[in-house]
Amino acid sequence: MTYAADAKPPFYHGTRADVAVGDLLRPGFTSNFADRKLSWIYFSATLEAAIWGAELAKGAGRERIYIVEPTGPFEDDPNLTDKRFPGNPTQSYRSRDPLRVIGEVAEWQGHSPEQLQAMKDGLSRLAAEGRDHIID
Template sequence: MAEVLDEGPFFHGTIADLRVGDFLMAGRRSNYRPEVVMNHIYFTALVNGAGLAAEIAALIEGDTVPRVYLVEPTGAYENDPNVTDKKFPGNPTRSYRSSAPLRIVGEITDWPRLTPEALQMWRERLIALPSDERGEIIN
């Protein structure tokens, strides 16, 4: 039997406009590095982490609405190697990935949004980095 990494609930931040019952699947382009097609779908047990991912995706994509969805994994998942043990031991961001789809079970509308100042800081950080230096993605 596989080890249960986290009981959830789980969240996914995106700019996609989805409905309850829809599925998020691997095989789409990265929100952060559009030249990379993702082999996994990423999610977190922290609503703020999903919110940050949605806000950054909206900054990169432009004129889109950041959204946070409550999701349910449909298959096995693992710690996200892009953050696990990178800066802190373990998985304090409670970030995971799966090659199996995630089912949308609801939309979170009251997640903490970034302030205009924080959004501007992220915008400046992203503009300052050439796309090939936005960080390696372990795919």
């Protein structure tokens, strides 16, 4: 694995987890989107992708967007770049190494209730069709 060639910070991670600056977000825990542990940790160089991550994350905690830095190599996220967005316009990445939290985005604008419901409906359709597989 190598570093994604065109990736440039800042990087973001959207979640409902409550962590502090300096903490490490590690792979190997239950995913924000799947009911299983994944061997990768996911992040993005776009705030838009991180907003979706926070809004769609499972759990009851407050939606949060952390500014993170990878501690090791990372690659394009094949779940998005190969399946939905060729060329990686979402600038989505994954790593087997932790992400260090270096800050939190205090103010951000979420999607409208209609946009959020449309995304959730689309994800539900994928699940019903058995096409919601995460490449791990």
